[in-house]
Amino acid sequence: MPDTPLDLLIVPTWVVPVEPAGVVLSGHALGIRGGLIAWLGPRHKAPPAHEVQELPGCLLSPGLINAHGHAAMTLFRGMADDLPLMNWLEKHIWPAEARWVDEAFVATGTQLAIAEQLKGGITCFSDMYFYPRVACEQVDRSGMRAQISAPILDFPIPGAATPEQALSQAVALFDAHRQHPRISIAFGPHAPYTVSDPHLEQVRMLAEQLQAPVQMHVHETAFEVEQAVAATAERPLARLARLGLLGPRFQAVHMTQVSDDDLHLLVAYNASVVHCPESNLKLASGFCPVENSGRPG
Numbered sequence: 001m002p003d004t005p006l007d008l009l010i011v012p013t014w015v016v017p018v019e020p021a022g023v024v025l026s027g028h029a030l031g032i033r034g035g036l037i038a039w040l041g042p043r044h045k046a047p048p049a050h051e052v053q054e055l056p057g058c059l060l061s062p063g064l065i066n067a068h069g070h071a072a073m074t075l076f077r078g079m080a081d082d083l084p085l086m087n088w089l090e091k092h093i094w095p096a097e098a099r100w101v102d103e104a105f106v107a108t109g110t111q112l113a114i115a116e117q118l119k120g121g122i123t124c125f126s127d128m129y130f131y132p133r134v135a136c137e138q139v140d141r142s143g144m145r146a147q148i149s150a151p152i153l154d155f156p157i158p159g160a161a162t163p164e165q166a167l168s169q170a171v172a173l174f175d176a177h178r179q180h181p182r183i184s185i186a187f188g189p190h191a192p193y194t195v196s197d198p199h200l201e202q203v204r205m206l207a208e209q210l211q212a213p214v215q216m217h218v219h220e221t222a223f224e225v226e227q228a229v230a231a232t233a234e235r236p237l238a239r240l241a242r243l244g245l246l247g248p249r250f251q252a253v254h255m256t257q258v259s260d261d262d263l264h265l266l267v268a269y270n271a272s273v274v275h276c277p278e279s280n281l282k283l284a285s286g287f288c289p290v291e292n293s294g295r296p297g
């Protein structure tokens with residue numbers, strides 16, 4: 001319908017389109033019709049529009065994606081910084097979660113995180129936190145896109161008394177969102193040191209049946225890897241490979257410790273790595289070696 005006026009013409013100072021990549025357009029405008037991008041071109045060629053929004057000094061680009069987070073923990077911001085991961089978790093975060101986290105906490109914290117993310121240009125995020133059903137409700141209301149990872153740990157967590165209950169809740173949540181246009185459900189086994197082999201095998205089986213993504217903290221710190229190697233002579237990533245977890249649907253979060261063997265496993269299984277520089281700075285956990293060029297040596 002080229003003659004139908006646009007609903008909205010957005011006129012920013014710059015447009016950064018998806019295609020072609022690496023291009024910054026100036027003097028351009030973008031038209032919306034029926035909730036979809038209907039037109040992009042030089043402003044002076046723009047078709048008529050019911051509404052024109054001038055955005056001087058603004059850059060218009062596709063929404064940013066936050067590939068890992070714990071949205072409701074926004075309410076814990078500032079609590080216990082600059083500590084080693086295990087000290088931070090065991091002495092501060094897990095006790096605070098046991099004391100404070102309930103459905104209302106998750107609803108409020110997720111709302112706040114959604115507002116902050118939208119303000120920062122993020123339109124899609126991945127979340128891993130307790131009461132994932134409540135997070136889904138907030139995402140549904142917000143208009144954002146999200147991957148909601150249902151958390152699985154060996155011990156009781158808010159909202160699930162056992163890992164079996166957490167797994168069955170994850171499957172129910174997956175079923176409930178199969179047709180949702182903006183929400184996808186993933187399994188979120190917390191980390192190699194909090195989920196035992198039998199539960200990881202259940203995650204693998206269910207994720208395979210449902211073709212669901214699996215997001216997990218892996219090799220977040222050197223301590224995690226050293227402890228696993230000392231106890232079992234096996235690096236956590238190699239253990240996940242042995243258990244059949246690695247594959248294109250697997251998202252390894254953090255990976256500050258990457259040996260040549262680890263890299264070969266990630267490539268061989270085509271698994272994804274999620275780099276979390278800000279989180280790794282917060283707890284001085286190390287750096288994911290994503291940048292090779294320009295590095296001495």
Ligand SMILES: [Zn+2]
Nearest residue numbers: 068069070217
């Ligand atoms: Zn995390």
